[in-house]
Amino acid sequence: MFRNGRKIMAGPARDCSKAALIEHMIGAGHEGLEESYTGDVRLASDSGLRPVLTVEGLGLGRAYRDIALEVRSGEVLGIYGFMGCGQLPLARTLFGKLRPERGILRVEGKPRSFRNTAMARLAGVAFVPENRRSMLFHHEPVYKNTSISILERISRLWLKPAAERGIARQQVDQLQIRPPRVDALLGSLSGGNQQKVALAKWLTFPPKVLILSEPTRGMDVGAKEDVVRIIRRLRDEGLAVIVVSTEPETVLSLSDRILVMKKGEIVSEFTNETVSKDRLLAAA
Amino acid sequence: MTASQINLVQSRGRQGAGAWIKSRMRNIAPFVTLLLLIAFFSLASPSFTTIDNVGNILTQVSVTAIIAVGLTFVILCAEIDLSTASIANAAGIVVAYFTLQESYVNIGNVPLSGGLAIALAFLTCSFLGIVNAVGLTLIGIPSFIMTLAMMQIASGISALLIRGQIAYKVPDLVATLGAGTIGGIPWIVIVAAVLLLLGHLVLTYTRFGRYVYMVGGNREAAEYSGVNVKLVLGAVMVISAICSGFAGMLGVAHFGSAQQNEFDSYLLDGIAAVVVGGTSLFGGRGGIGNTIIGLFVLGVLNNGLDHINIDSFLKILIRGLILLVALVINVYAQRFRATAVE
Numbered sequence: 001m002f003r004n005g006r007k008i009m010a011g012p013a014r015d016c017s018k019a020a021l022i023e024h025m026i027g028a029g030h031e032g033l034e035e036s037y038t039g040d041v042r043l044a045s046d047s048g049l050r051p052v053l054t055v056e057g058l059g060l061g062r063a064y065r066d067i068a069l070e071v072r073s074g075e076v077l078g079i080y081g082f083m084g085c086g087q088l089p090l091a092r093t094l095f096g097k098l099r100p101e102r103g104i105l106r107v108e109g110k111p112r113s114f115r116n117t118a119m120a121r122l123a124g125v126a127f128v129p130e131n132r133r134s135m136l137f138h139h140e141p142v143y144k145n146t147s148i149s150i151l152e153r154i155s156r157l158w159l160k161p162a163a164e165r166g167i168a169r170q171q172v173d174q175l176q177i178r179p180p181r182v183d184a185l186l187g188s189l190s191g192g193n194q195q196k197v198a199l200a201k202w203l204t205f206p207p208k209v210l211i212l213s214e215p216t217r218g219m220d221v222g223a224k225e226d227v228v229r230i231i232r233r234l235r236d237e238g239l240a241v242i243v244v245s246t247e248p249e250t251v252l253s254l255s256d257r258i259l260v261m262k263k264g265e266i267v268s269e270f271t272n273e274t275v276s277k278d279r280l281l282a283a284a
Numbered sequence: 285m286t287a288s289q290i291n292l293v294q295s296r297g298r299q300g301a302g303a304w305i306k307s308r309m310r311n312i313a314p315f316v317t318l319l320l321l322i323a324f325f326s327l328a329s330p331s332f333t334t335i336d337n338v339g340n341i342l343t344q345v346s347v348t349a350i351i352a353v354g355l356t357f358v359i360l361c362a363e364i365d366l367s368t369a370s371i372a373n374a375a376g377i378v379v380a381y382f383t384l385q386e387s388y389v390n391i392g393n394v395p396l397s398g399g400l401a402i403a404l405a406f407l408t409c410s411f412l413g414i415v416n417a418v419g420l421t422l423i424g425i426p427s428f429i430m431t432l433a434m435m436q437i438a439s440g441i442s443a444l445l446i447r448g449q450i451a452y453k454v455p456d457l458v459a460t461l462g463a464g465t466i467g468g469i470p471w472i473v474i475v476a477a478v479l480l481l482l483g484h485l486v487l488t489y490t491r492f493g494r495y496v497y498m499v500g501g502n503r504e505a506a507e508y509s510g511v512n513v514k515l516v517l518g519a520v521m522v523i524s525a526i527c528s529g530f531a532g533m534l535g536v537a538h539f540g541s542a543q544q545n546e547f548d549s550y551l552l553d554g555i556a557a558v559v560v561g562g563t564s565l566f567g568g569r570g571g572i573g574n575t576i577i578g579l580f581v582l583g584v585l586n587n588g589l590d591h592i593n594i595d596s597f598l599k600i601l602i603r604g605l606i607l608l609v610a611l612v613i614n615v616y617a618q619r620f621r622a623t624a625v626e
């Protein structure tokens with residue numbers, strides 16, 4: 001068993017319990033973590049909050065149709081569905097990667113039509129795709145990864161590497177990215193730390209809406225908890241967050257409100273009630 | 285030092301020099317090639333290492349250098365431009381077309397002022413670059429095919445304007461920059477050096493340059509980061525066309541005439557200079573520094589082969605082989621990098 005590039009434990013597999021493995025992986029004190037994802041979760045969403053992103057009648061071919069949703073400032077909206085039920089293309093549409101055929105998208109009440117991702121970014125929409133490879137530059141240092149989305153705020157024409165490093169250092173400290181060097185090549189970081197860098201890209205000049213696709217997939221338990229904590233903090237700071245996932249645990253661990261998609265349509269909504277993995281699966 | 289730090293240092297030491305060379309092969313290999321070529325030709329021919337000949341080499345690579353500046357941007361984005369030489373030819377012919385020629389040259393004979401002729405030539409190559417950009421980004425034609433079509437289109441424009449004749453007159457400014465000297469140094473060498481420097485500054489120190497590297501390094505990631513990828517790709521195609529056009533105008537003055545198919549060999553030379561220098565064909569790695577080394581490798585090779593006793597028909601084959609070796613190194617350098625980081 002390895003952690004942070006060092007061997008920390010060796011032993012025959014039959015002597016290892018799941019709890020012991022987790023304890024070795026992330027240190028003691030996280031034994032309750034698994035429970036919170038599998039038990040009942042109490043959703044609480046304040047409908048009086050200000051809507052940030054609103055969508056009406058959105059449709060794109062066979063991917064999804066008649067989508068109406070809104071996400072409010074200071075809440076996490078979870079969108080759950082099986083693979084291929086349209087939630088992933090929907091998330092890409094909100095970020096301007098795909099163009100919808102029908103429907104209206106509003107950011108803070110203003111109708112928007114994103115021709116590309118740059119327009120979505122400038123309108124205050126941020127996106128972290130499910131595949132880290134498709135949003136990070138593995139051969140570039142951490143600081144260039146964190147600055148790429150906010151480069152024009154740092155510099156109009158000439159680059160300011162010192163400012164970029166400063167911003168990256170701040171994020172590395174705040175998100176506890178390991179190793180804590182802004183010049184480390186991104187490819188040398190662990191998966192969980194890469195995911196934190198992916199989040200860090202959007203945090204210096206926070207967007208209005210943050211869309212996360214599978215934010216904790218394939219991460220070790222400790223990093224998962226870190227990411228959950230970061231997302232909760234962002235929500236408390238007033239960001240509107242959308243979490244899209246095919247794993248019920250991910251949606252349950254993060255959301256204040258949950259939409260379930262099935263075959264390209266929203267089939268049910270859970271607000272201010274107690275839900276469990278079983279109820280989500282039954283709805284999907 | 286904690287135990288983990290010591291571990292780290294030791295593991296780095298074990299990977300050692302081999303890993304260091306592997307990860308920097310892209311920069312080391314072209315440089316070593318250049319040194320070997322210089323050493324070889326110095327021993328083989330006494331006339332090679334003279335001040336005059338160094339000047340010759342610089343002058344000989346200047347036109348290629350101007351084309352290669354724009355091409356470096358394109359290849360850094362993992363695209364290709366096959367229309368550089370044709371656009372150079374077209375721009376050179378346009379500038380001659382709008383200049384008053386001798387009475388026996390029966391083309392346009394539109395006697396515009398020099399400035400206006402130059403402006404029209406720049407307009408022509410910019411427009412052709414924009415057509416490349418639109419084809420690549422808005423329509424979605426792969427750059428390889430799009431610029432192949434543009435190669436033919438630009439040749440067609442040249443053919444229609446020049447009609448098989450040879451024009452000799454170009455505006456004074458173009459004639460000075462292309463064929464004149466200042467204090468013994470050819471203007472065209474100075475122009476090439478300035479453009480290389482400018483290209484380096486833009487690529488290394490500006491926001492646009494960063495976008496070029498990031499789009500080349502991982503296009504999908506650039507898009508998910510909210511970078512306007514199509515705008516960057518379009519811009520590099522236009523930059524390449526403008527550099528080619530400029531090279532074409534100066535080239536016409538440098539060679540002393542404007543005619544059809546005058547720049548044909550520069551298509552391969554331009555691409556070879558960028559790739560031999562070590563800029564990655566897969567995008568995101570390399571730069572003007574690499575291009576300069578590549579230019580010198582080609583320049584020394586072409587010039588050196590003239591100084592030694594060798595079958596002149598063999599020279600073509602040797603150039604091809606050198607390019608092949610460079611391509612092999614280019615691909616391996618990419619693979620070593622990939623294994624070094626994963």
